[in-house]
Amino acid sequence: GNSVTQMEGPVTLSEEAFLTINCTYTATGYPSLFWYVQYPGEGLQLLLKATKADDKGSNKGFEATYRKETTSFHLEKGSVQVSDSAVYFCALRGGNYQLIWGAGTKLIIKP
Amino acid sequence: DADVTQTPRNRITKTGKRIMLECSQTKGHDRMYWYRQDPGLGLRLIYYSFDVKDINKGEISDGYSVSRQAQAKFSLSLESAIPNQTALYFCATSATGEYNEQFFGPGTRLTVL
Numbered sequence: 001g002n003s004v005t006q007m008e009g010p011v012t013l014s015e016e017a018f019l020t021i022n023c024t025y026t027a028t029g030y031p032s033l034f035w036y037v038q039y040p041g042e043g044l045q046l047l048l049k050a051t052k053a054d055d056k057g058s059n060k061g062f063e064a065t066y067r068k069e070t071t072s073f074h075l076e077k078g079s080v081q082v083s084d085s086a087v088y089f090c091a092l093r094g095g096n097y098q099l100i101w102g103a104g105t106k107l108i109i110k111p
Numbered sequence: 112d113a114d115v116t117q118t119p120r121n122r123i124t125k126t127g128k129r130i131m132l133e134c135s136q137t138k139g140h141d142r143m144y145w146y147r148q149d150p151g152l153g154l155r156l157i158y159y160s161f162d163v164k165d166i167n168k169g170e171i172s173d174g175y176s177v178s179r180q181a182q183a184k185f186s187l188s189l190e191s192a193i194p195n196q197t198a199l200y201f202c203a204t205s206a207t208g209e210y211n212e213q214f215f216g217p218g219t220r221l222t223v224l
Contacts, residue, residue: 004153034212043115043201043215044154089153098169099213101153 134202
């Protein structure tokens, strides 16, 4: 069945460091892929998405490329800020338009 | 005002009690969802509804029931709460369409003693 695997957290970085959060998936066909972010005390919100292979989603300085050959959708940002501290979830759209979620990766940015 | 609201935001209850969590949305979306979030497990779908007359079980529906009272309202009930239902519960909505994103409420933290 469909599944999403994310790197375990927490990931702790200094401000202005380069960020990569790994996400790989198992799915039939080529599902749409998403990154959601959950700031402390809030619900999840969509960060970026990609709907087909080789698409690059981007938003707020974050990027992720849909790589079908490696079944991956890694999240990257060139220079993180303290305000990026949050939990990041990778997800894919499974059957019947449901989202299949990774376990989440907590990101801590230190000033 | 928030587009997706949940009440209550926090609730502590005892084993065996009946609990209802409510969700309202002003986005005009047809689709609504209930998830629970547990540390290290991500989100798991409990129930979803594609319109008022359409209710579907998700991955972990046992011990839960739902009611879609109107397009804008979707309630989750725990008929007889148990401690392993202690979790953070989220309601979400989405418009009809394959790529439409889900919009989440702020969550309800439920503790069952």
